[in-house]
Amino acid sequence: MNETIIFMGTPDFSVPVLKALHERHPVSMVISQPDKPVGRKRTLTPPPVAAAAKALDIPLYQPERIKEEEAVERIREVNPDLMITAAYGQILPKALLDIPRLGAVNVHASLLPRHRGGAPIHRSVLEGDTQTGVSIMYMEEGLDSGDVISQSATPISDDDNTGTLHDRLSEIGADLLLDTLPSILDETNDRTPQDAGEVTVSPNISKADELLDWNRDARDVFNHIRGLSPWPGAYTIFNDKRLKIYGANKPADRSDKNPGAITAVTDSGFTVACGDGYTIEVTEVQLSGKKKTNAHHFTAGRQDLIGAHLGQVD
Structure with missing residues (x-):
């Protein structure tokens, strides 16, 4: 497999996904959010995915806004065959989604169409779900609304909290992506439209x-x-x-x-x-x-x- 892959992610959840992907199929570029001031001393700190990219010696790009033409052109220059996102944190414009020959796929921490949105792990516990999982899905302009390629489920026990579930789903996401990637690259994968009647939305946690x-x-x-x-x-x-x-x-x-x-x-x-x-x-x-x-x-x-x-x- 010689396809050019761009990986987009930001928090800890995305790091195992990036590491597993890069070990199996070298990533050409990582895109992450900009460094942010952290702690009382407001020390400028890279997000976990950016730090991982540096450690893996992968070219790193951290635009302020991925929708800006400069960012889109920078990615177009790489000419990726596939873009993979995992909790990147910004909505991707259609101009960007149209660039990769094989499209853009997302590693989403829920069993879609349940828990679309930015806080699927928190909301699955808050709402008393007895199971959740990871979905590999095609990205489109809607909020986590694209066709599902594959899914892997895990139970939620009373001993789980958002932290334990976060770590487990991160590893599940890495494994599921590796299992699914060959069929995406050779264009033999399944794609299942989401049932609009089963959609729930999980917005970010507010104060x-x-x-x-x-x-x-x-x-x-x-x-x-x-x-x-x-x-x-x-x-x-x-x-x-x-x-x-x-x-x-x-x-x-x-x-x-x-x-x-x-x-x-x-x-x-x-x-x-x-x-x-x-x-x-x-x-x-x-x-x-x-x-x-x-x-x-x-x-x-x-x-x-x-x-x-x-x-x-x-």
Whole structure:
């Protein structure tokens, strides 16, 4: 196979995909987002894919806006046979999608047509899905709406959160791409139009999405916490301060307390009443201005917590 391939990606999710692809079929150019200031010192830092491209000695291009004519012309000069994207982070214009002879394909972290959009991993956990997966799909102007080439599924267990699922789907995506690539290159692959009646959209996580609502069922609160763990973290209000909650155990005990009330201090942390009369056990927290800690340390010596109420202040 001597086809010229451009790879486009930005975050950690894309790195295993790039490495596996480049090992099997050398990539001619990597396109990633520009370096960004990171941390309190605002140190200019390359995104993970850009750092990986440098380590692999692959030519790297980091345009501010992929839609600009300069960027499109730069890619046209490479004359790629195929473009492969994985969480690149910008919408590709039709002028760019039309360049590769074999088209542009995307490694998308859901079983399309479910969870189109920018946060498919978060939303699959938040919405209580019992399985998800990776889709290899042709790109078109619509949002993740192109024909599906191949898919690979994985179950979502109660032990999963967005972090564990992210890492597993990244590896699944790398393997699925390698399995699918030969048929794409020799143009023998299947392509299945998505069922418009099954489409769901999963937009990026907003600040409003991070706030916990203890009036919801305990299972929903449990899914909310693990769906935003380890990033960006779900939060509630405790003593007028933001308390992020990163870990919880699934609903078990019943309680007659109002939603948001701390009902008990346990060996692992503390339990909180939810809207359906069940509690969840909180196991990992971070109070504003403090370091992340297990909830047992947070509650140490604080039996006065029982009866305290978590929730947004007016």
